[in-house]
Structures are given as C-alpha cells and as structure tokens.
Amino acid sequence: MNKRLSSDKVPPGPLEKKWAYYKANCKLVSPGNRKKYHIIVVGTGLAGASAAASLGEMGFKVSCFTFHDSARRAHSVAAQGGVNAAKNYKNDGDSVYRMFFDTIKGGDFRAREANVYRLAECSMSLIDQAVAQGVPFARDYGGYLDNRSFGGVQVSRTFYARGQTGQQLLLGSYQALMRQVSKGSTTVYTRHEMLDIITIDDEAHGIIARHLDTGELETHYADAVIIASGGYGKIYYLSTLAMACNASAVWRAYKKGAMMGAPSWIQFHPTSLPQTGTHQSKLTLMSESLRNDGRIWVPSQKNDERQPQDIPESDRNYYLERRYPSYGNLAPRDISSRAARHEIEGGYGVGPMKNAVYLDFKDAIQNKGMAYIKDRYGNLFDMYNKITGRNPYKEPMMISPSAHFTMGGLWVDYELMTNVRGLFAIGEANFSDHGANRLGANSLLQACVDGYFIIPYTLPNYLAGKSNTHRKQEIEKAGEACKQAIQDEIRRLTQIEGSKTADQFHRELGQILYKYCGLSRTAEGLKEGILAIKALRAEFDQSLIIPKNIHSINTELEKAMRVKDYLELAELMCLDAMNRHESCGAHFREEYQTEEGEALRQDEAFSYVPVWCMDDSGDHHLLKETLNYEFVSMTERSYK
C-alpha cells in the first residue's frame, strides 16, 4: 500500500484573498474550444443541476445522469428552512468572517479553513443568483428580503421561501438546466443509474450507467466526471432522506481509487418526527426554523403519563434553555440531538414509544399571535397534522433525532477534485466545508456554491492542463472491462435465489448502525457493530432474493445493489469511528466527554481529517490530512 494523499491545493496568501488569487491564476478554456470537452455530471440535485447548467452556459458539452424520472425530484427538494448568506441585510453584525467562523466552530474545528472561507465568501452571490432566477425568497412589507435565524449562530442570515426553500432553489437550478437542454448544450439522461467510473491510472474517463427501464448497461466517455449524488444518511434505513437516496456513486468511486473523508461523521437532526411502529419507512423532518419560536421540553418526572397540556410549568424541564442559556432552543444540531437523546434515555421521553421530546408553540402563539405562527410555519404545521393526525396549534409537537446529513464523503482538494484526476465531487457527496457538524441552512448553500461558483473555475483549470496520455483504444478497453464487471455482478445477485429481500437487509443494517455507530459510540460497541455488519454481509451473499429479469424494470435489483454498497460502506464508517479516540461535533465517543457530558476533543492527536483509501485486496487504509489553523485558534466549542 503506497498511496499518498494528493495536495490540498490551497492557494497562498491571506485567507480573504485565496479565492481571488485562484480565480486570477487558474487556467482557462477559450470559448471556441469548450464544446470540444464532454463533461459528465452524476446527479441532478442542487449541486449537480447548478454545475451542469453553469457549465452548459459556458459552452461545454454536458451530460447529466439521474435515476429519477425528472431532474426536479432530487432530495434537495425537501430542504425546508433556508439558505445562509452573509449579506448583513439585518445590520446585526454579520460579515463573511463571522459566517466563516460560525461554520468552522459549528464543525468543531475539523474543516479546512480556506474552503470554509470561500463558502462564506460566495454565499452572497448565491442569493443574487437565485433571486435573478425567480426564486421567490420571503420579502418583508417594504419589499426587501427577509431573514431568520438558525441554530449555532447569533445573527439572522437565513433566507427562505416559506418552508420550501430547497424546493425553490432546486427548481431554480432545474429551470436553468432545462434552458440548457433546450439550447442543446446539455443532455439529461433520466432513469439512468451510475454504476461505475471508468478510470485508467487514477484518471477518470467516463461512467457505466444502467437504463432503469430497459436494463441496458451504457458506456459514456467524458473528459471529466462530477459526482453530485448527495449524501448517504439512508444507510440507517430510518432517516430523513428519500427512499432512493444512496451511496452507490460515492462508494463505487471509492472502490475505483477515490478516497473517503470522515465517513462516520453523520448528523442526526434534532427535529424529526419519532418512529411510531415497525412498518415505518422514513422519519420526516420538521424544519429547524421551528426552533425560532418553539420551546423544547420534557416532563421533570419520569414516565409522566399526563397530557402535555396538563403538565404545569413547574413540572417541565426546558433542558436546552437551562443548559445553554445564550443559544437556548437554537443550540446547534449535534448538541440538541444529544441532549434530546440524553433525556429520552434517562426515562423522560414522551409519546407512545417514549422516544420523543416536546416542541411547544404555546408561548409563541400567546405572545406573537396565531396569525404570525400561521404565516411563518403554516405548511409545517399542516404537514405535522397530516402525518401524525395531531394538531400542533393545540398541543406541542413530538420530535426526535434522526439520521440526516453526511458531513463525510469523497475527499476533495480546494478544487473539489478527488485524488482521481478529472473526478470531482460536489455538494453533500464530498467531505469539505462542514467539518464534524453542519450548521443549519449551510447544506443548500454548499450545494449551490460548489455547482454555480466553484466548478466553473476549477473544472476548466483541470481540462486546460490535461495532457491526453491515454489513447482512445485504451480507454475503450477500460470501459468494456468495467461494463463486464457490472454485468457479472448483476448476474450474481439474481442467481443467489435466497429468502430475504433487500429491504429486510437494509432495515437490519439500519438497526445495527443506530445501535453501534449512531448518536454516540464506544470502542467496544463499534467492534461488535463491525462483526454484526460482516455477518449480515455474508448472509446477504447467501440469502438475497430478487426477481431475475435484467432487461426490464427491476426495482428490487436497484435496491439490492444499493444495499450491497451500504453494507460495505457501513464497515468503513465503524472503522472510522473506532479510530477516532475523541469526540468532535456529531461524532460522540462516550469515552471522551467532559464532566457535563459535552464532546471532548483531543486536538493534539486528532487535528486531522481521516482520509480512507482501499487497496487492491479490498482492505481500508487510513491517511491523514492535517488541519493547520492559520487564521483562527481552536477553542472549546461552547454554546452556554
């Protein structure tokens, strides 16, 4: 094993001049030459669509792949609360530096400074861009853009479009993409799932995609490939993600030589709806913005059977306000989730399965009026009512932490390129800006900034500097071999003829991960988790059952391939969590906590991003990207 981590390519100079320096010095492709380059984008969520549209506008030949029936369906659509930008329209002390610092601190000092600063720097252009596209962000009565607050910050920098910010931003990028399709620069291949990357000597040359309607395996060659396939929180089965969200593109890139950054750093969202029974297929998220006006509490007595309305103030424990007085109900997600879990495990949980806490709007309705609450959160309240059959205007909501966002993902350098040349990863699919914990309303931002503002500079820089060392024949040979391997894999899965469905395996895997590699972890638990995952993998290879047709729609085959990748990734997640003898952000090791139960970092030993790679025999190896904080000093992350 002689792999080395490639350079992070961070430009020289002071923090606030790095991106300007990069833009002024990167290589360009002249307008007349752009159509000669073919770029593949995998995924049409916010990151993929914005990258594809922007590159198409510049004149590149772009092909975009999605397993959905339309580019408008990706799960970016479901983000509710908002998108951050350091516009300081509220005159409340915001600035690029403050946003950068909040994000670095929110990530518990485990992200690369230069990337995070660039995210904050580009945030303002994103708001301009979205408004120009017709994204209807909320306006105040003077006609100016309105903002609200999200967890982990003390300013109002979150722009929103009712509770549908993700939908509106996605539609903005989808429409920009459709415009490029009509102009002929870009082709969207819907109902196509990427199953492998074609590489030669750690350089990307295209992908293998399966047409989900005909089962045909297609080979598509390209000069560069961008993975924008989103996060893999669905590995926990019960999560806030959509049913088909998966890790396959990311994982298959990993198996082809790309590296994974911090695969175990996964955010549990504090305000999702609790599980109510075994039939459940997902946990719906309620926007964090609700914490602007809702107060979180549990009864002070264990197993209190009273209805929430009947519990007097004196018998309520507003634990977030009590433990974190300066941030209160807007404490960051990792802290809020852990605090909720602490109360639930302590026996104070509420609801039929005793697995929830209350989010109460009684005071807000009393102080600000029903109309105000309806205007701000109407659709969220309606959604709560539809799902639970309960009325949150009359009784508090019940919420619970759920697997949500993956900070971890494909390791990328400052150019968002993986260590496979010409293979880029953007949006939630990469590990870059969020460190060990993502702040609310930064995910839409990162997806957009990566796609609209970074890739259009860094990808041409790669193309312009590329030497065509590989001959067409050689590339086609690699493509054929890739396709053959996928064909064999599909045949093997259909021939197992066992007695357990892909979903059954997925549910079991989810239970293992929640138990051993969830909100809190221990060395011992992780060891058991790895054994359990290995056993489940062996059982999968023996006992999977799926229909045998391969030349027509086979949804079970699609699921089985995703679950197969999940089973492999799950083991790496546990390894990563086990290696890290510290608590940071969302990664909480019970062995490393303060007396008050807060995360205890071990900066001396662990100021690095864990970067994993796989050798030819399938073993995982750890490399380290050391984090040198030049511009901020690491402090204990306090929200008290």
Added chain:
Amino acid sequence: MKVTLKIWRQSDKNSKGQFVEYPMEDVDKDMSLFELLDTLNERLVLKGERPIVYDSDCREGICGQCGIMINGEAHGPLMNTSACHLHMRSFNDGERLTIEPFRSAAFPVRQDLSIDRSAMDRIIQAGGYVSVDTGQASDANQERISHHAYDEAMNAAACIGCGACIAACPNASAALFTGAKISHLHRLPQGQIESDDRVINMVTTMDDEGFGNCSNHATCEAVCPAGISIKVIADMNKLYLKQIGKG
C-alpha cells in the same frame, strides 16, 4: 384493520393491463399507503412473484413522484395531500382501495403504477425559466418586490410537478401546471420581461405534447397537493390572449 388492494398491473407500456386484488390483513392504521404497498411487495418478492412498480421517493409530499389514483381520485380522498401522506387511518376497515396510475395520453404507463411524465419537462424547456446565466445577477435587494407579489409568486411556484391536475382533468389538460410556472415568473420583475414569448412557447408545447384544453372544470385545483389555484390559468389565458391579439 383489513383492506383489499385492487391494483392495476401492466407489464410494460405496450401490453394490456388488468386489475389484480390483494387482500391485506393486520394493517396498522398509522401506516402510510406506500408502506402498505412496500409490505405487499415484500410478500410478492418472497413468493417469487413480480413486485408492483410504483413511483415514490421523498414520502413527505414535496418531490412529486407519487402520483396514483385511489378510488378514482388523484392522490386519494384528502384535500391538498399527496398520496405519500395518506395513512391507512383515512380509510375504513374492510374497504377496497382501487389503485391505478394517472391516466393521460401524454403520460404513457411505464409499468403498473409508474408513468412517464417527461412531457412536463418539455413544457418547462419551452420557456419555464428566466434567461440568466450564472454570474450575471445584480444585488438581490436592488429591486424591491412587494410582499403581495412575492406571496402570489410563491403560491404558484409551490407546484410539485406530480401531474395530478392532468390526471384529474376530463380533458387531460396541463393548464394548471403550465399556468403555475407562467404565473410564478410573470409576478416577479425578473421573469416578467420574457412573459410574452414564454406564454406562447409553453402553451404551444403543451398542445403539441397531446394535452387537452382547459374547459373550466376546476378538478385540477381540487386535487392539487400544493393547493395551486386556477387563478394561474386565468393569468396564463390573459397573457396568451394579449399576445394573440397583437397578432
């Protein structure tokens, strides 16, 4: 509770389909309808039968994938609710649920309950966007937009692109879907500049794709999970007539 699922089975777009009945016992009333379909599919796979193909992804009413007819109604019995938000408590013990795909000449059946809605993408391609390239935008607060205009734009922009409006319409018209995009963009200064061409191009494409005309039944509004009002159709017609009048 017990229910019987009477489901449309069709092996591909060219074959003839038929209904098949599946009795379901021990149904939890808090289960969603799609979770019941998941359960049924698991049973079918284990028996070696072909599972039912249906579109369903986010399961929180926003991605627009899950269009099905339930007892003859697009997205089933609840107002402003997509099928993925239907729970079994909305049905009676012993009830028979007839489930079939959205039907329209412009929506070929892919298999069982899954349909091809790419015609809707082509309507958007005809002009459902603002012609702005990345990097051209000026400061977001430069142009003020009244709270009212924002509100109306947002009401129209909320469309989830599921196609229920088309399935419910006796003419299979896409007027609500097309009107929603035209109205959303027309109400904002950024989109208004292109309204004239947009309305002609989108309406022409809508006709070419084989969607019918609007004859004011308003069933589209009744079934729309995003609560889009037929006012958007009036907006579209007004803009269209103005253009035709210019002739």
